[in-house]
Amino acid sequence: MILLEKFLNSKPLYYDVIDLSRMPKAYEYIKPHIKLGKVIHLVGTNGKGSTGRILSSLLLSKGVSVGHYTSPHILKFNERIWINGRDIDDERLEQAHKRVFSLLPENVANSLSYFEYTTLLALAAFERCDYIVLEAGLGGEFDATNVVEKDLSIIVPIGKDHQQFLGDSLEEIAATKLRSIDKKALLSPNQPEIVLEVAKHIATEKGYEIYLTQEILNSNERDEIYKNLATNGWADYLKDNALTAVAAMKLLGFDDFGTLPERVELRGRFEKIATNVILDVGHNELAASAIVKALKGKKVVLVYNTLEDKDAKTILSILSPVIKRVEIIPIQTQRQMAIDRLKSIVEELNIPYCDFKSINEEEEFLVFGSFYTAEAFLKMI
Template sequence: MNMQNFIDFLNEKPLYYKEIDHKRVHIAYDILKSHIKRPTTIHIIGTNGKGSTGRILAYLAYKKSTRYPLPATRLSVGHYTSPHILKFNERIWLNGEDVSDEVLEAAHQKLFGILGKELSDALSYFEYTTLLAFVVFENCDLMVLEAGLGGEFDATNVCDKELSVITPIGIDHQAFLGESIEEIAATKIRSIQKKALLAPQTYPEVVEVAEKIAEDVGATLVVAQREKDRRQEGTHKGHPYELKAIANAKGWPHFLTENAGVAMQALEILHIPYDMNDLKELELFGRFYPLTENIRIDVGHNPLAAKAIVEAMDAGTVLIYNSLDDKAYEEVLRILKPKLKRVEIIKIDSQRATILEDIEKALMQVDIPFSYFEKTEADETYLVFGSFYVIEAFLKCMR
């Protein structure tokens, strides 16, 4: 069977669909699953913090195992995340690094050969790449899957999982998930099966929804302790203040410290060993990441992310910003305003980009001075924020 190479094949798939046939990916997985092995699986669902929680979890599990004396006892770990900033390979992380082009191509050849051209062509970008990750990770011991928009109907929910981790849930993607926090939470949390770990939540309604769904499906629900409580009780494996010290040394804001605590609790539930000190070497690119001494970049894009990040921002920060058209950008700007000196709008390349005039109107409504981004200055403090597209556009400008 003649087939395109992976990148050309993927580039022909549209990124967005107004309607998706949710049965299609289940049909494809039913065909695929007898051809591959499924590792122990952790499913990450929620609105914010999925990427960092999943990466911390996967990294700690992998790094600890690299010090086992016998290679046969070491864990092979895969982490599937989305979207990417600069290159697709960022979405599929395997044993400490982004997957290679060669491994991606081999997995594509195998997957396409199993599914056939008609079904492979019919699958959406996200559906196909999720199944591709399953093929890449088939020889792993642990697979960490980050859901896309939802949970129940997400492509990552086609396989069984040993644990679901529910990160903070907020109002986002209402057109797909529901208008109220209860509807959004239910759509995501209905994906749980045997065990679920609920991260500390902003909305108490999320906890109520999680408890009800867990009871309905017979799942064991663990409500994660906040980091300050775990320190007070000394329930960390290691010195109870060690995580805070590591996080402070890395310049992590509170939300990343909280995400690390949740990741470690997930590993404890599955009895997977870890060493907290491995966090010292972990780089979370795009998560309040210090690109230079005066520039931080963060892929957050919604009010929940803005509330988390404003606590960590320096006063007088210059915000380099843009937004996708389905985001609450005026609310985001209102949340960030107390720490802002001004906003510099950066143009982004996306069919979902907000019309620039609408961003300008929102900035005038919120009463924040603004201009268009041209270059950074050494004597200013910057935060680049708004979406993966904003970070991508900024990095290309910097190059």
């Protein structure tokens, strides 16, 4: 058997066309041999990681064992698999790889994509957990994580992203994501009206129940949660994600929702990594709007780069009221936007720009654009 790191490095991270039959067939080999706890599935465009980590922390505070699967990672693969408050260690990761590899025919293991194999790896690592918080990748109905039977689906805000796989309109994207629901679903606040309409239609069609966060929690409970979070420096979107996590605890049968964490132990979610530097892995229009709201009019230097399939012009237009200038940082991926194209977009928007060199203590900085941007920045500093 090839060691995990070498095995994963042999797999491409992205595909232009995805074989939708591959993951369900592979899971059939694994399913009889791995007993899973209750699964909470997170689907949507923005907020899966932070909502999942807050929920996982709440569950852990109630004395149950919990695993959280998130993606992608920033610096180390182990960040993707969190068990009872810690990233998985190398030894346990290798044990999970050995287990999965032994259960799959070699040709099947070799055929799986990076994300597909990683999902099976996480399920093997989570076998002893009472609860599994499972974050979808870019999709819903056809996502690798959707092979598992879910006890609860959480739908975080849905917006336009990954249109080449999910559909051109918000209605199409919402339908693709919402068809992943098995039994019941909790919708977070701030959903576009069309998402609510699609959710009600598919719920009737498939026979599942839908709940709204703002209806699960009464006004006193919402006020108490916001009061608890008033001093921890969270952006408003993280507070909304905390509301969703608490509502999920109630749907899971916990009358006392547990202890909210003082901060989200997850890199790059409006994270203050220095007195004058905020790191956020957001990469689309929804995330840009949330950042503008969170900055509350403060002007920042934007350390930025992005991928070729992102609408950089719209994203930067949204951010422009809070940008003093853009500093472009190089990132390491074949999917990056051509630098000349990115510079022409910034010029068209009349935003001053230069290459990123270093942080100075005289100005406030926001690092934003993608996980690759966050990784490049952290490695440079």
